[in-house]
Amino acid sequence: MSFRKPSAGKGSKKGASAGDQTSSDIPRKTVYRLSLYFRCLGLMVANRESIVSSAALASVAGVHPAQLRKDLTYCGPLGKRGTGYEVIHLRNRLEEILGRASLQPVILVGAGNLGQALLSYKGFAREGFEITGAFDIRSQKATSGKIPVRSMSRLREFLGKNGIRMAILSVPGHSAQQVADELVGAGIHAILNFSSTVLHLPETVAVNNVNLAIELENLSYFAR
Amino acid sequence: MSFRKPSAGKGSKKGASAGDQTSSDIPRKTVYRLSLYFRCLGLMVANRESIVSSAALASVAGVHPAQLRKDLTYCGPLGKRGTGYEVIHLRNRLEEILGRASLQPVILVGAGNLGQALLSYKGFAREGFEITGAFDIRSQKATSGKIPVRSMSRLREFLGKNGIRMAILSVPGHSAQQVADELVGAGIHAILNFSSTVLHLPETVAVNNVNLAIELENLSYFAR
DNA sequence: TAGATTGTTAATCGATTAACAATC
């Protein structure tokens, strides 16, 4: 989950948020769905499917066919009327737009319970995101198969040296705002916020909120 | 993150989804924000604040004051004109509506890399959700401090015996749909889906999608 | 009473979907 808004406005996204940022002409919700289409197309490539219609792709992605076609208008004309889309071609175009070609370095801040769990999660790497550094108020020696957790005091130096723009924030709620300010001050432009605090940051900083407790709470409400 | 829609419609929420369900008159986005307000009020209670205005609470929650007031209309009249809201009173009312009073049992299905991480995450318990059972195709003995991972074949029996309605799904994408069908068949009404697959399920089942890779991908797009 | 703030309605805004001409 995440809460920031589409590129056009300010306000709150999924549930709530503070501060939004612009970075392109494609609305945030559309960018999100493009990621989804990209993944569906990856499966189709693996299945040796060469052509797909908007109806078929939309069905797999769980969206309305018209919405898919609307979303794709942001990517230029890509299909062939009467036929559909070339799977590989469409996938390549989305990869290009989403900037998936290159590996993205990310730092993780807050190596507590959730932070440690995220550090051991291999899904990020599988998707092209490498956690190149981990930070916490208390540093931890590297143990087998794990990267070292550095002291927060080394943050600025590390970011500058490695040109990193993205951070995963998994500190306790009570220190999230302060740490986020620190991150932004040190040059971070995008934060995946797992803390339960709504961050107040400049609009130039992109924030996506993932609040697992609220997701469950939300489900439990609708499960009754 | 999560993708299902507000209680009223069908379509996709944050990014994409398939299938939606109704369960009340309060729109899903509003329910989500009520959770957020509930947490902010918790902090205020801890700070011994007794009264709060819509402007102040909205600011902390990162939403527009009018939106907060609109959201609260679903909860009945709660404030005092000219003064604001009694913190404790409002918090209690939200707790009531969200059904936070009681502890919710949840199962986790898929004890791979991410599943193990989620099992060791203590944040769920802290928020009133107890992972009472874990399942995987291959069962695992309980080790110190961890609950046992049961074989999927024991699922139906376990659910029936414990009256569990919610599941966290952390299986690989390629088996997510099949396992989800199994869960629904066994009586699950709400799924927190961490897999990268968009699930196609009956509208009566609530699904929230959390796709960490897409969250990061989305951020990386806007961080450029 | 004067000032403040809620609750609510109406206006705005954006996102989704329907419809269809263009065209393969």
Added chain:
DNA sequence: TAGATTGTTAATCGATTAACAATC
């Protein structure tokens, strides 16, 4: 050519915000 499906515009729908009367 006839059938299919895209790309796009217009219509619909829902969510957010502005505005203000009610009232504490």
